[in-house]
Amino acid sequence: MADNTLNLPSGIGGLTRFKDTTKSKLDLKPSQVIGFIIVIVLFRISLNIFFK
Numbered sequence: 001m002a003d004n005t006l007n008l009p010s011g012i013g014g015l016t017r018f019k020d021t022t023k024s025k026l027d028l029k030p031s032q033v034i035g036f037i038i039v040i041v042l043f044r045i046s047l048n049i050f051f052k
Helices: 030-050
Strands: none
Touching: none
């Protein structure tokens, strides 16, 4: 029973490594995204206050 082992190549055995070489034109940090969302929310609130 112990002789029935199956040796898989590294690509099939889950050891595949993909290189992320694509570079995006917009490289934003998470803090910048949160700041942008806060600015949009504040803008919407100000529109509701001033243009009721």
